Amino acid sequence: MQRSSPSLGSKKDFSVELGSQDLCSKNSENRSEHLKFDDDSKHQAKYESTLTNIGVEILKASGNMGVRFKQLQKPFSKSQDSLGKAIKDMPKRRNSTVVHNLCARVPMMDPTGQAARVIENKNVYADSKSSQHHHAGYRLGRRKTLAERRRKIADYSCLLALVGIALMIIEMEFTIVNVLWKMKVGSYVIKSMISLTTVCLLCLISIYHAIEVKLFVVDNCVEDWRISMSWRRIFQIMMELIICAVHPLPGPHYFKWAILDIKTLNWVVASVPTDVLFSLPMFMRLYLIIRVMLLHSKLFTDASSRSIGALNKITFNTRFVLKTLMNIFPGTVLVVFTLSLWIIFAWTLRACECWHNELLKNLLNSLYLVAITFLSVGYGDFIPHTYCGRGVAVLSGLMGAGCTALVVAVIAKKLELTRAEKHVHNFMMENQLSKKLKDAAANVLRETWLIYKYTKMVKPRRLNKTRVRAHQRKFLQAINDLRKVKIKQRKLADQANSLTDFAKTTNSVLEIVSQLKETQCKNEDRLTAIENLAASLQDQMELLPGSIAQAILDIQRKTTSQIAPSISQTDRQD
Structure with a gap:
């Protein structure tokens, strides 16, 4: 800024200017002493000019410039923009320090605090602009990243769960066939690996739910993540952690339970390894397979399908995905589900009964028992001897009843005709019934003519009553056949109407809507014309x-102009 001569203004204005320049130069000297850069010559010049511009903008914004410096004054909004531009042009490593020092020294030059508000408003504007950018494009990218990470975590969790179940089955099988004992090193190693996979699985499940919370925060634009922690979510997390934490512990541990003695048919107490209690619940980890199916489903990953579901208020959860799979591949899903249940129930029954029942120690016998229980047959040649085995049998019976109902529903759906097949069938039946109707009507007319012929067109003595009665019976039978054909046609028409009702209703609704739109457009045009006419009428009434x-004045002027000459002539005559 060029210094003006003292003669242009008062001493007060000139001293304010000198004070502003001295303060800005002192700030530049102090900053240059504390912060050193590689290229001092370039940054020093830029730094001093920037501070000088900031000092001038502060003085102009606060109104401390005198009357003689009107050429330097600008509107407040422009000074705010230039001040923000000056701050933006400063070196990046000095921005925060300079703004802080300026805000600290503003009260010395600006008692009203207006310049401080300029800097504060500029910072708020910058923060709001950055937050707007953060919430516009950043959320979509953030959500995509979190969704991909969630999918990977779910895959790793499912893999660890399956590895743990496989290790548990291997350890139990070795123990059942007396290859490994609970005191041997092999059993300790396998159970330690199961414990390790369980700990990793619990960590992955915790990470998965943390990502779920982050996704909730991103989707709902929430700042505090604790808002997403509802009681339902907390209960779900705790239940998953408890289910996945159950596993057999290393070492020989036994407990006692009651078994049925076949010889005496009494319940006796026997010792069993605790692995039975802690190994079998590990099959509940298979719910992670359903989660992986959900996250890898095209319905869940496709943005268009999710948008359509959101518009129709449909939640893409596990139940919806299973329904779609059941509708698309009903036979495959049912077969896989049934076979999986048979194998799991059979192995669980064998694990419960192998310690006391030699017959069910064989896996084939366990499969046979589960199959006949699953199908609700129950021959009674094999029975479980423990409460654990009986519980498994009850569960297999319940699941078998549900699967049987699903099989019946799938078969009925497969045997049902499609819409095109129904249309073809209805068309063919309509043609057949029309032919039958014509034949029945022709039979009625023929028998009527024969009855008339053999009763009215012959002589009374040649009348054959037996033949007449036979034709009367055929006449009644033809009428009955005609009525049956008409009833069948009516039923067929009702079935065809049930197929085409929806299409007809849709077309009629569309026609009604189009007619209503046309009528609305015509009414709007009429109302507009009426409003224009009313406005023009109002204008004419105001001018009336x-x-x-004006007309009365014109008439008066004409009358006065016509009467005045006659009056003047009479006056002259008088």
């Missing part, structure tokens, strides 16, 4: 008094 007054 003036027109009437």
